[in-house]
Amino acid sequence: MRQKYTLLFTIVLLAGILRFWNLGANPASLDWDEAALGYNAYSILKTGRDEYGAFLPFSFRSFGDYKPPLYVYLSTIPVSVWGMTEFSVRFVSAFFGTLTILICFFLSRTVFESFRHRRTRVALLAAFFLAISPWHIQFSRIAFEANVGIFFFITGVLFFLLGRMRPYGYIFSFLCFALSMYTYHSPRLVAPLFIFGAGILYMSVLWKHIRWIIISGLIFGVLLLPLVHEFTTATAARFGSVTVLNPSERLGKSIERVEYDQAQDDWVGRLTHNRRLVYGRDILAGYLDHFDFDFLFLTGDPPGRHHAPGMGMLYFFDLLLVPVGILVLINQRTRTSWLLFWWFLVAPAASALTSGTPHAVRALLYLPTYQIFSAVGLSVLMRFRGVSGTSSIAKTFVFLFVVTLSVYYYLVMYWIHAPVEYASEWQYGYKQAVEAVRGLEHQVDRIVMTYRYDQPYVYVLFYNQVDPVWYQKQWQGGDIERFNRNFGKYEFRNLNWDADKQLTKTLLVGTPGEIPDSVEEKVTDIYYPDGSVVFRIVKR
């Protein structure tokens, strides 16, 4: 018993080290979403309002992407303790990421009741696999709402299963699901889907606790009421910008074909080329993309922010362990394993509706199903007596060797190569540029910063710790123009060198493409870690 908790403690400690070690320094810089979360938390902390002056909003307008609110509110705590720094912005994610390991342990133990005395071992393995998971570490070290979202989601599942014994668990379960929906977009679709399937699977059990279910359901409903409004505005706005259900792009061809068919007196053509079929095909393709070998094991999804170079979402040893685990669980035919499979199948549902599949963040709700499958697979393989009757010591040795090698390779990629190869993915250079500009601010009347790397204004707010009371007053209302923003001396727009070089008493911050290298009066260049130029700063 004691050994078990010592092991668990060690695993959580390991997870904590992997997540908190140099948290502010790698990933190499804050990306714009992180900076925006940080500044909004700061703004809430100081004024109770977001950057646009909205009082305690249910979603943060930010860049017009309407971020779900919980991460910002939670971040007010670390920001109040450590100030507005990279570390404090990422703290909430790393903290909940570490806590998730613990929850994963208890969840796996509950799921595998039927394993009896072996369930603790499986649960420890699952917690261990999650602790070293590149997928989970990646998002625990970034201020991404999704990572906190999965914490609440997993906790919700745990309480749902505990509810069978202690029915008040259902209240906590639904509370957690509601919180996950306040944290990130994906659970807004996946959590209801999951609950629906779980409800059907556990119909008989739930019926026994029908009173508790009604109470929890009511609480859930009330908690979600504010979300209903968000659904029609904020979520809809976000969804509209990322969805595959975009009629203008996809339907042209099918309309042509319907017309051709009708010209041939084929009236079935209307059904054959129906737009629902066109959409359905794209959604299914997006869904299936999440099972791509490439995504899972080799190169991950396209954005470099989502993984280390040359790494997929899982380790190569999972290629053996996951299928074995899945087969074992299919053989088990227990209700909990069907629940796990349901979870596994609905996890990418929200991501499938968007373009840019597969997507590691939108499909983050997969965690920790893969790790649980691997744990089951490994525990079975360890017991399996091969033809040669390999001893368990030899097997343990092989396992430790393979895991160590895999983790070592990952850590090398993450710590040595990612900060250099993926620096631009993290909008590297803004911090240095803002600091360089700050020293010269008083010498000029105007500072023009390029929009080429997107959202420069938020970095000025963040690194200059601009007073939110003052900044909120700058906002005049209206639509957000993506490539044009101004406040104080700052102007954010793309440079037009031929016109802008005429300006006087101006600081120009541009890309090497915008400002020629040979220019006089160059103040400084800001470099990527690989030595190429990010920004060129010129004083006129």
Place this chain on the structure above:
Amino acid sequence: MHKILILIILTLSLALRLSFLSQNPPSLYWDEVSLGYNAFSILTAGTDEHGEHFPLDRFIAFGDFKPPGYIYAAVPSLALFGINETGVRFPSALAGVLMTAGSYLLVLELFRSRRLALLAAFLFAISPWSIHLSRGAFEANLAALFHLTGIYLFLVSRKGPSDGTPSRKGYLLPFSVAMFILSFYTFNANRIIAPVMLFSLSVLYAKDLWRMKRWIVVAGIIGILLILPSVRFLLDRESRLRLQEVSIFTALDTVVTANERITRAGNTFVSNILHNRRVLFGADFLRHYSDNFSGRFLFTHGDGNPRLHVQDMGELYVIELPFLIIGGIVLIKKRSRETLLIFLWMLIVPIPAGMARETPHALRIVSILPTYQMLIALGMFWAWNFFKKRSYLPFILAAYCALLATSVYYYLHHYYIHYPKEWGGEWQYGYKEVVEYIAQHEDEYDHVIMTDALGRAYVNTLFYSQYPVEQYVKDRKASRDWYGFWTVTDIGKIKFYNTNIDTLQGRILSVETPKSVPGGFDRLKEVRNMNGETVFVISEKQQ
């Protein structure tokens, strides 16, 4: 009963592969025409288009060195159907039909269930993957038939009485080996697939083979004899050049990345191993290899090359997806040699395709068929047993059959109604009409100028005018580049690359794309594709 059923299935398969064979795909594309003309010249003169007598190792063709299998298969077919589209495509179509029968026999041999075998054969008959590739003169499809037959004969040959006495059908083993070698001679990818597959089969069934040593020796001798003619070519620079052209292992980026990482990680012993370029190349191979198993390829979008696939669905029907998964699980749970055989088969076939840049590739991995149909049939069979006793079985069955019929309708509608219209350009539609016109009116002109804008105009001219090969070898003006590719500039008075039209004296007939009709020419005729767009403009200048 099952005999009637298999006949119906074969008829269905035949109908789906042979009907309107000359009209859809809308026309022969350059590789088909080249196969056709080489077969024609073998038939009429006993030489290939370059005048080589009965080449056995390869046909030079464009300089792409085509394997000889399909061309020889097309010789009798051309004799039978005439020098036309059907004649060129028939071997592939027939291969598709025979593979339907092969699927039936193989499943019967592996699982001893007639129903399962019928189901697999039916699924194969309606498979869009097989139908599409059976309807073009695709060497790979013929090779897939040889591959399938080779595996089947191998399995039958080792079958002996249960008392452990040697198999009485051992004489089939040399035939099996011969089939693998035929596939080797028919499609480039099978040059890798065949030996690996044969080796895997031998390991898998080593125990049975041991009991029929005599036949192994015979098979070995026959195998070596059959391989001999191609050895010289395989060792040649030319065969390697073709490989490098498509290979991923020649990419420079990978090497650069590897070197950068080694330097960044301190150039230590460990970093040299960890960031070795071979690791990166290995990952690159796996990426391309696994592409061939992606869900998008199999179920929703298929091969992105419109010549190889109708673009509006996957290579398999979406509604087969659940049964493929179930079938896979059923097969794994059998834990038999059949399990290993089928999964090895599926894993071996995409190996050569994984080394090439364009993946997934429906054509290069077509030898994987009919494993998918076998798995799906297994899954359906399991579902049948699962629902057999339920009262609602008829409803499920009816609903599923309706869905299947809808899917087949969806496919055929796209394939027959929209495909030839939208993708005529992929098949270089228009050459036939042009060449026939030229053949009729050639005598009226001093020069004929024909554009090569659609590619390989010369071989279309040869094929559709049935140009005698002895004459062609004399009449042509052609050159060969360093990579071994041939460029034919003139055949008699027909010129394909004439940039200086003004210097020509006399009456000129010009065939050009609509945008580049030369000035001062009178338009005689426009050749349109099925979409109504003009592909070629025929025009003339009298003096």
